[in-house]
Amino acid sequence: MLWATLLAVGLTAALTAAVMLGPAGRKNTFVSADLAVAVAIPAAAVAIAILLVALLLRVPDARKAAGAETMAVLVGVPVLGILVFRVVAGVSDERGFASETLLWWIPAMVVITLLLLGIAVRNDVVRRSEARNPVSRRPVMASSVDRDELRRAAESLAALPTTSATREHWNASLTTLERRDLPSETIAQARAMTPAAWLAWICYDGEIDVSGVMPRR
Numbered sequence: 001m002l003w004a005t006l007l008a009v010g011l012t013a014a015l016t017a018a019v020m021l022g023p024a025g026r027k028n029t030f031v032s033a034d035l036a037v038a039v040a041i042p043a044a045a046v047a048i049a050i051l052l053v054a055l056l057l058r059v060p061d062a063r064k065a066a067g068a069e070t071m072a073v074l075v076g077v078p079v080l081g082i083l084v085f086r087v088v089a090g091v092s093d094e095r096g097f098a099s100e101t102l103l104w105w106i107p108a109m110v111v112i113t114l115l116l117l118g119i120a121v122r123n124d125v126v127r128r129s130e131a132r133n134p135v136s137r138r139p140v141m142a143s144s145v146d147r148d149e150l151r152r153a154a155e156s157l158a159a160l161p162t163t164s165a166t167r168e169h170w171n172a173s174l175t176t177l178e179r180r181d182l183p184s185e186t187i188a189q190a191r192a193m194t195p196a197a198w199l200a201w202i203c204y205d206g207e208i209d210v211s212g213v214m215p216r217r
Contacts, residue, residue: 003057007068007119010050011075014112017044018079021086021105024095033096044108051115059123062130069123076116083109170195 020031020040059065087106091097171191178187 003054003060004064004068006050006057007054007071010047010054011071011116013043013047014051014079014116015075016040017047017105017112018082018109021097021101022082023085023089033098033101036095037097037101040105044105044112047112048108048115051112051119055115055118055122059126062127065123065126065130069120069127072116072120072123076113076120079109079116080113083113166195 017040020036020043059068083106086102086109091099091102174187174190178184
């Protein structure tokens with residue numbers, strides 16, 4: 001959350017610092033040169049500081065990396081375009097900027113452009129790295145051969161004899177669990193089976209979520 005917030009603030013500040021000294025147009029006709037500079041100075045300082053922190057912080061995951069890469073490019077393109085415009089045109093437009101303004105603005109925008117490039121490249125690396133080595137959120141299922149072996153082992157375990165002492169302890173445990181409001185269907189099924197048979201049925205192939213059968217209290 002902190003990383004995303006910092007990145008959003010940094011990108012907004014970077015775009016603001018660039019647009020304030022952009023070419024004269026309908027949207028900035030009523031923004032005087034003095035006001036534009038007054039806004040651009042703190043915006044550039046905030047952008048440099050926050051984008052540097054965002055560049056150094058760890059990227060949370062590939063999905064956020066993809067979004068950050070896209071936003072960095074979307075902001076970086078107009079920032080670079082305005083920077084090139086000012087380098088070529090200087091202050092020769094009707095907005096009347098002082099030539100001294102570009103002495104700090106151009107270096108600041110070069111730094112901001114490089115930071116945006118660094119953020120885009122770094123997030124692209126994270127995105128591609130996780131795409132090449134995806135971490136599966138689904139449980140790893142056994143192969144058909146492994147399942148056959150597990151079923152044979154389960155059948156052997158289920159066929160083991162159950163002593164009277166084990167059966168009494170089993171029933172007592174089920175009674176205790178029944179008092180904890182476990183599903184009556186689960187208790188009834190367990191009572192109809194031996195402990196070994198019930199455990200083998202639950203766990204033999206990994207297709208049943210054991211935590212859902214008997215959740216911890």
